[in-house]
Amino acid sequence: MRTAPDLDVTAIEAARRREAELTKPAGSLGRLEELAIWLCGVQGRCPPDPLDRITLVIFAGDHGVAEVGASAYPPAVTAQMVANFLAGGAAANVLASQAGVRLRVADVSVAGDHPWPDAVRRWHVANGSGRIDVTDAIPVETAVTAMAAGRAIADEEIDAGTDLLIAGDMGIGNTTPAAALIGVLTGRTAGEVTGRGTGVDDQAFARKRAMVTAAIRRGTPWRDDPVRLVAAIGGADLAAMAGFLAEAADRRTPVVLDGVVTGAAALLAERLTPGARRWWVAGHRSTEPGHAIALAELGLPPILDVGLRLGEGTGALLAVPILRAAAATLTHMATFASAGVSGR
């Protein structure tokens, strides 16, 4: 198994030295200092690039569990929300626009025929997925194709010169496979990893927990085989996201992770490419209980904790200005020497 490349140690050391010279008490910018040092490590230069070219890719797919009440919304909303992204009306559009981030949608596994532009439909590899409590989400060969599609999407963006990637999700029912994957990959129970997703009522929540319990049981034999695992209890969209995240690390491109669905994909990607997590930061911690568990397993403390549970990349987009602020302080602050300020 190929491991992820290392971050640039020389740039990290240069960043640490520079942090110590800036006109502020050492460590007083807290997480900003860590993020600035990390940016130097992933970019291989100090001071870091200002992150002008950031792309969010939203991976859309349907999930069989939504047909049997895993979500507060009907399955048709997945395709309706893809149309909403294309029209610019979703939360992700607004936050991407605020943050100066380009937004791209990939229909990996939305059910049905849709007249979307080729750029959206090109990587369509499945029409939804099976009910993971009773059957496989997708055939193994589709999981392989979907992972390759995610890698190809990452390659396109990296080749076009992106500085940083974000993966977002859209799929009614997708917090059910996310919870099941996190359960298997962290050894937790459905009770620990299952949340209310879009906001299901008590009855639907009980049903969802039961589906996650069954899916965890079905997936556990494949704990050490991420391709078979995502085929059994994930879906093509999650497979594509995992490929995308692994490829970003392979290609030395930093990523801001979003919520619980991206978190599940990140756990898969870390199995595909051990060490990939060094190339990622966690944009936020969502209120879905499985997300905190996934981030703890990955060793990635969230930048934000503001009660989001929307997905679409929204929590990662909110963290972008903080990353840019981190880069800017390391690049533009005066040093004690240059400003004539006395050190301690």
Add this chain to the structure above:
Amino acid sequence: MRTAPDLDVTAIEAARRREAELTKPAGSLGRLEELAIWLCGVQGRCPPDPLDRITLVIFAGDHGVAEVGASAYPPAVTAQMVANFLAGGAAANVLASQAGVRLRVADVSVAGDHPWPDAVRRWHVANGSGRIDVTDAIPVETAVTAMAAGRAIADEEIDAGTDLLIAGDMGIGNTTPAAALIGVLTGRTAGEVTGRGTGVDDQAFARKRAMVTAAIRRGTPWRDDPVRLVAAIGGADLAAMAGFLAEAADRRTPVVLDGVVTGAAALLAERLTPGARRWWVAGHRSTEPGHAIALAELGLPPILDVGLRLGEGTGALLAVPILRAAAATLTHMATFASAGVSGR
């Protein structure tokens, strides 16, 4: 005692209704939704104004405790950092520039004569302050003058059309009076409210705690008299910040609070104008232990918790993009009806 004006209930109700119509599960944007509703309440309109004109005022002042080792830095650094702000090299300059926020420095009580522009020096009311463990910081009449100066600065900015104000601090030693004020106003001990500020070593930390203990004892008789209290154990800069924060509320202008020094000033301002806190949000929680205590007393949960302990307004500046994102989602997202997305 005059209480602060109420927020606009009609605009808040309109914002709540609009939040429920946007293409996302209800509540899924978490804190962003609360902030958007609050912005409508303070602005008296829905959707809210995009916050194009934001001003940070940094209140600079010296503190007698710094002469006896309360800080890791020598007192001369206060004036040197004012010069650094004017030259654009401090963290606050870089983060203000990133966030599109105007930065203004007010030398309220920096010790010594300095050849700064009139706009910086105009509200200078004291040359430093006394050692608050053994004597008053400033005379009561100076506290009155400083509070009026802070109110005048707020008035200038509000009259010039600012949408939102931020108060920042600069003053070597200023976390000592901040801790003492928070101790008196929340009934806590020096052990609970005292932190390492710029990063003092164990010996200096013990000395600082002893000074805070003595100052809390000196200030406790004035617990219900904010003017006498800030004169006894605060300083002119803290008095000016308190006046500034109270005036913002009186003038229906929202504020993003910064760290522990602003937090102490906010506790004073809430005593000056009960209910003023409804016009403020907490930009972040610093690592100074007194800050969390002050925010809890004010009932203001922080937006960010990223390990900052710098002051200067930096934590508030980092929260600005999140406030703007909150406003943008409420203003620009599509509704279920307009986007043709099915509700639950």
